[in-house]
Amino acid sequence: MSAILLEVDHLTKRFGGVTAVNECSFEVQEGSITALIGPNGSGKTTAFNMITGYLKADSGHIRFRGDLIERPRPADLYRRGLSRTFQQARIFPELSVEENLVIAAGYSWRQLFGRRVSRADQDRARQILAEFRLESLLELPAADLSYGQRKLLEFAAVLMSNPKLVLLDEPTAGVNPVMIDTMERHIRERNAAGVTFLIVEHDMQLVMRLCDPVIVLDQGSKIAFGTPLEVQSDPLVLEAYLGG
Amino acid sequence: MHALIQAIILGILTGGVYALMASGQTLIFGVMKVVNLAQGALVVLGAYLTYSLFTSLGIDPFLSILITTPILFAVGVGVQWVLLRPLHGDDIGQLSLLVTFAVALGLEGALSFVYGATLTNVQPTYANFSWTVLGYQISLVRLVAFVLSLVMLGVLYLILQRTKFGRSVRATVQNPMSAQLLGVNSQRVSALGFGLGAATAAAAGSVFGMLNSFNPGSHYDLISRLLTIVVLGGLGSIGGSVVAALVMGVGSSVVSALASPIWSDFTFFIVLLLVLLIRPRGLFGAKTRGSL
Amino acid sequence: MKRMITRAGLIRAGVFFALLIIVPILGGPVWLLNLLIFTVMYAALSSSWNLLGGLAGYPSLGHVAFFGIGAYAFALTFSGSVGDGYSPFLVLPVIGIAVGLLSLPIGWVSMRTRADVFAIVTITFLFITQTLAFNLTKITGGAQGASVAAPPFDPATYDWPFYYAMIVLLAIAMGISFYFSRSKIGLSLSTVRADEDKAHGVGVRVTAVKLIAFAVSAGMVAMVGGVWAYYIGFIYPQFAVDPLITIGMVLMAFLGGRGTLWGPVLGSFILVPAQQFFAQSFGASQLYLLAYAAVFLVIMLFLPRGILPSISDRLRRRRAAALGAARDAEAHTADAVTPEEVKA
Numbered sequence: 099m100s101a102i103l104l105e106v107d108h109l110t111k112r113f114g115g116v117t118a119v120n121e122c123s124f125e126v127q128e129g130s131i132t133a134l135i136g137p138n139g140s141g142k143t144t145a146f147n148m149i150t151g152y153l154k155a156d157s158g159h160i161r162f163r164g165d166l167i168e169r170p171r172p173a174d175l176y177r178r179g180l181s182r183t184f185q186q187a188r189i190f191p192e193l194s195v196e197e198n199l200v201i202a203a204g205y206s207w208r209q210l211f212g213r214r215v216s217r218a219d220q221d222r223a224r225q226i227l228a229e230f231r232l233e234s235l236l237e238l239p240a241a242d243l244s245y246g247q248r249k250l251l252e253f254a255a256v257l258m259s260n261p262k263l264v265l266l267d268e269p270t271a272g273v274n275p276v277m278i279d280t281m282e283r284h285i286r287e288r289n290a291a292g293v294t295f296l297i298v299e300h301d302m303q304l305v306m307r308l309c310d311p312v313i314v315l316d317q318g319s320k321i322a323f324g325t326p327l328e329v330q331s332d333p334l335v336l337e338a339y340l341g342g
Numbered sequence: 343m344h345a346l347i348q349a350i351i352l353g354i355l356t357g358g359v360y361a362l363m364a365s366g367q368t369l370i371f372g373v374m375k376v377v378n379l380a381q382g383a384l385v386v387l388g389a390y391l392t393y394s395l396f397t398s399l400g401i402d403p404f405l406s407i408l409i410t411t412p413i414l415f416a417v418g419v420g421v422q423w424v425l426l427r428p429l430h431g432d433d434i435g436q437l438s439l440l441v442t443f444a445v446a447l448g449l450e451g452a453l454s455f456v457y458g459a460t461l462t463n464v465q466p467t468y469a470n471f472s473w474t475v476l477g478y479q480i481s482l483v484r485l486v487a488f489v490l491s492l493v494m495l496g497v498l499y500l501i502l503q504r505t506k507f508g509r510s511v512r513a514t515v516q517n518p519m520s521a522q523l524l525g526v527n528s529q530r531v532s533a534l535g536f537g538l539g540a541a542t543a544a545a546a547g548s549v550f551g552m553l554n555s556f557n558p559g560s561h562y563d564l565i566s567r568l569l570t571i572v573v574l575g576g577l578g579s580i581g582g583s584v585v586a587a588l589v590m591g592v593g594s595s596v597v598s599a600l601a602s603p604i605w606s607d608f609t610f611f612i613v614l615l616l617v618l619l620i621r622p623r624g625l626f627g628a629k630t631r632g633s634l
Numbered sequence: 635m636k637r638m639i640t641r642a643g644l645i646r647a648g649v650f651f652a653l654l655i656i657v658p659i660l661g662g663p664v665w666l667l668n669l670l671i672f673t674v675m676y677a678a679l680s681s682s683w684n685l686l687g688g689l690a691g692y693p694s695l696g697h698v699a700f701f702g703i704g705a706y707a708f709a710l711t712f713s714g715s716v717g718d719g720y721s722p723f724l725v726l727p728v729i730g731i732a733v734g735l736l737s738l739p740i741g742w743v744s745m746r747t748r749a750d751v752f753a754i755v756t757i758t759f760l761f762i763t764q765t766l767a768f769n770l771t772k773i774t775g776g777a778q779g780a781s782v783a784a785p786p787f788d789p790a791t792y793d794w795p796f797y798y799a800m801i802v803l804l805a806i807a808m809g810i811s812f813y814f815s816r817s818k819i820g821l822s823l824s825t826v827r828a829d830e831d832k833a834h835g836v837g838v839r840v841t842a843v844k845l846i847a848f849a850v851s852a853g854m855v856a857m858v859g860g861v862w863a864y865y866i867g868f869i870y871p872q873f874a875v876d877p878l879i880t881i882g883m884v885l886m887a888f889l890g891g892r893g894t895l896w897g898p899v900l901g902s903f904i905l906v907p908a909q910q911f912f913a914q915s916f917g918a919s920q921l922y923l924l925a926y927a928a929v930f931l932v933i934m935l936f937l938p939r940g941i942l943p944s945i946s947d948r949l950r951r952r953r954a955a956a957l958g959a960a961r962d963a964e965a966h967t968a969d970a971v972t973p974e975e976v977k978a
Binding site for chain 3: 371376429433436441445450452558562566569577605612618
């Protein structure tokens, strides 16, 4: 019996005349790896942006860990345990790999005035880099990383704060097959350790392997929800992907 | 009541001239994403050119626009091509902003060298002519200036809507990347856009020289007003800046009539801050789409 | 990546300040001391500006407003008497803190906007302050100016207290800059500069660190303004709130290197003497503005990142070239480990 971690309730967003997300409602169960899929322009990233506070919803609201989030703001949500990655692997190129991890670990007001990278920070950064087998990159400026490495770094960084729920926006887009496997393995490991995932992804094979349940959006609305198998055979889904 | 209406009339007429200056600046921002801090200095340059043409050759200030606009168009193209185009690096926006400030300083220095720092004015014979309509004074120069500004704005509108260059400009404003993919030469569009923006400054400058006393340092006053207008109008929206210019013209003239001229500009800065407090993107600023 | 307090760094700072301190004692000529006062003043201003413009990436064009406010605060407090002449210096921290607090709402409003609009809003703030200085005649004396009582210093060493006060302010500004870059404040500011939206997304206290940088930067500039007012003794709105001072701060930081500890100092020690030279050579004809603009353009076009970053870049590239092969090999193994791991 698992609890509902994230509840999205009738979320709507319009850009001028276009309704990007339309009365969209869904739930994410604690401990799941939920996929959010849909054709291009179906409103997945817009939904992500509203859930994480980057975009103000026109109507509707979200609940996280049972609390109604009145005014979602990225930094508040992050501290409450909801974090996200971006499609284009946004890291801080001027900072070192270590600093990228340290800043994402969060800090108290007192620590704000303390050392840039404390001994404890170093230990945590090393630990997670070891898990990701990126120890050798510790001192490098993040600008020197390959694209795949940046995606891994961004992923590792959002884990630094021990989040409850992580939203991944196309974690494997544009990376090589080996890196896709690596990413998948890390997601599974973290999920086993208690982190819930909500993933936007275009690689359907990966979604079918990794995710359960799957939510399908089309033109801003939820059109299907279920196990990968159920969704795959849903006529509405087939029409959304093939027709139109 | 009479004073209020008189102030509103005056404000609309003045606002039209500011709309012309601001639309040039907005055009430059739209095409290049550069806030041109030299727009005020270009207006002052236009005013001095008119002044010279009038005092030494006796050319009518309104007619001189036909001469000053091409000159400032060339100056604008030159500034973009020589000073802005070569800029590179991460924060090209900041660099461009500072370069336009340097251009303003340079123009101020050059004009001070040539004309000195004393206040001057372009005074054709009809400068003080005015009609009285229903008890309200309407100055000839202000009215012609207003109409002329409308005409220039109309020409600008036609250039943007009807010409191939205009289409390239609009494409660049909307999406520089895809415009480039569609074969728009963005450097050329930028240069022409900057030239066009400077040309509106020339036209506005001729008028400005008749309506106000000016010296090479006047560009600070001008730019502070222009910046207020373009930010209020929402950077990049020409329509927005025209509306903002009229609002500012009327507001400023009403405040100076009812309170004191000293505080008329001040009111505007305060309005700007209040607007930004509520809408950081300005009154008509476009909301960016949700792609982060 | 110099994170430690290196011995080389300490020695560099020690030698620099020792040299500055020793100049008057060795009996440098009056013109030199006068030039140094303004050079150190700009170094302090530019270093303070750099806390916000360099570290946080918010290029304020209105900082001279705080300079002017500090100058007027000082002038109004000490228009009657300055006692022994030294005690007014002790009031500077009060001015600094007061202006820092006053700047908080201004910072809060202006930093809701980004990049270009921020520059515009701050420049607007400059014009507001100048308008106030001209028109609040009851307080500021308007265009008539305001005067500070003359201190009873020995004419032979009259300039010394002002000079040393400027040095102290420079040291404080550099100390804060150093402290910021070694603390989480600096780390947070770097993320704000690089990608503010992403910084929000990883829980950085963006608003707090921006406001800290803004207030500290404004307070420091105000204290420098106070010493300046004391030194020149008579202030007018157009000189206390002069856009050229703002541009000076910005330009010197750009020339030396934004976001670096020594960049603003280096920039000041190059540009202030140059500026004085121009002013003396062409002052009467206003041509110095042209010369200044030309220097300005040359810096933007040919040294957009500043002297120090360009040098350290070149050094880094040379070192990277030497280490290049080794590092490549290492990176490859890092990538190559993963597939075996997956299969295993």
